[in-house]
Amino acid sequence: MNDLSTERTPQVIAAEITMITRQTRKILLASAVEIGRRLKEAKSLVNHGEWEKWLEESVRYSLSTARRLMQLYEEYGASFPDEPGLSNHAPVRDLTYTQALLLLGLPGEEREEFLAQNDVTGMTKLELQQALKDRDLAKQESEExxxxxxxxxxxxxxxxxxxxxxxxxxxxxxxxxxxxxxxxxxxxxxxxxxxxxxxxxxxxxxxxxxxxxxxxxxxxxxxxxxxxxxxxxxxxxxxxxxxxxxxxxxxxxxxxxxxxxxxxxxxxxxxxxxxxxxxxxxxxx
Structure with missing residues (x-):
């Protein structure tokens, strides 16, 4: 008799797909940070006035995409050490690429506070957008x-x-x-x-x-x-x-x-x- 816990059901398969999707999104964030790190390095080496041309010819990135990737590195790079084996686990590393982008609108200290007070990693895109909106409204009311x-x-x-x-x-x-x-x-x-x-x-x-x-x-x-x-x-x-x-x-x-x-x-x-x-x-x- 087969063990029911290992039975392949649509629900089990859906859970596996969801897990793989989230892992992929986390990998995407880490990859985006690493790309941003290298874009910053390249920008410091490219001749003045040739940056946009270099992006288009060398990596096929638009200027806005490059800026977004470099911003991800600037804001989250410290949580993704580039040295192999260096452990620096932070809540940011559990975020998906989309979640990290949405949180870019918060200053560093406020972002850390928001992550500590909310289960961001378990939120969908819409839920996170609503949580950020509620936070902004509460802040506005406090200022008023x-x-x-x-x-x-x-x-x-x-x-x-x-x-x-x-x-x-x-x-x-x-x-x-x-x-x-x-x-x-x-x-x-x-x-x-x-x-x-x-x-x-x-x-x-x-x-x-x-x-x-x-x-x-x-x-x-x-x-x-x-x-x-x-x-x-x-x-x-x-x-x-x-x-x-x-x-x-x-x-x-x-x-x-x-x-x-x-x-x-x-x-x-x-x-x-x-x-x-x-x-x-x-x-x-």
Missing amino acids: IQQENKALKKGLEGINNAISSLMVQSLLPENAQRESPAAGASSSVGSTGSAPLESNAAMPTHNLKTEIDPNAPAKYVERCDTCCKTISTAFFDLTTALTNLHYLDGNLKEQKRKEAQKLLETIAETIKVWPPPKKPLKVIR
Whole structure:
């Protein structure tokens, strides 16, 4: 009775063919690397300007084919030592010619990492192409996240700068942010009807100057216009930063929006009556 393990079946024959095919492809890669090694050597010996002619006449290779073979040698040559008996087994030596070509698109260190993380030798051409595509997408997503983090940081800086600019240009009472909680509550509610904005920024001192110069009104009108333009520009920068932050971090956007809203409401309430009726300004003569 024959041993079933040695029975010649279509499945057994198919497995043998597959194994021989893979071995042939590995041999093809090793051969391609060796050809690339010799092409590099020949190129260094051929006269300048005669390389393409030499390829066509001597080995019947196109320039693109020669470049590809030399690139295979440059990238994988170290894994295929040219000295007989020298052992230098590396994962690359288990690749097929097609797999090696597909992996040429990866830098050396990234290629080694990819080989360590994936069973490349067991992949078909389509599977390897998909794995490389997935890797590129993951890398792109990682880079996009880093860019979003940078944009988030920049957006926060923009909002803080815009709020600071609004505070400096606003016409809040003198030293409103430096008053104690009790004093601040009584003076602010009495004059503006709202609590003072919490901030460490020192506000400008409001002084009343008496001038004889007949052009003084025009000068102060111009200054008012300039301040309004500055506030308008700062407000535009603020809303732009808030819009960008909205798509990056909604919670942070809302936090900064409330801070800005509180500041703007305080400014709006304060400017309703100016100068403040219950807080006389200092007169400089």
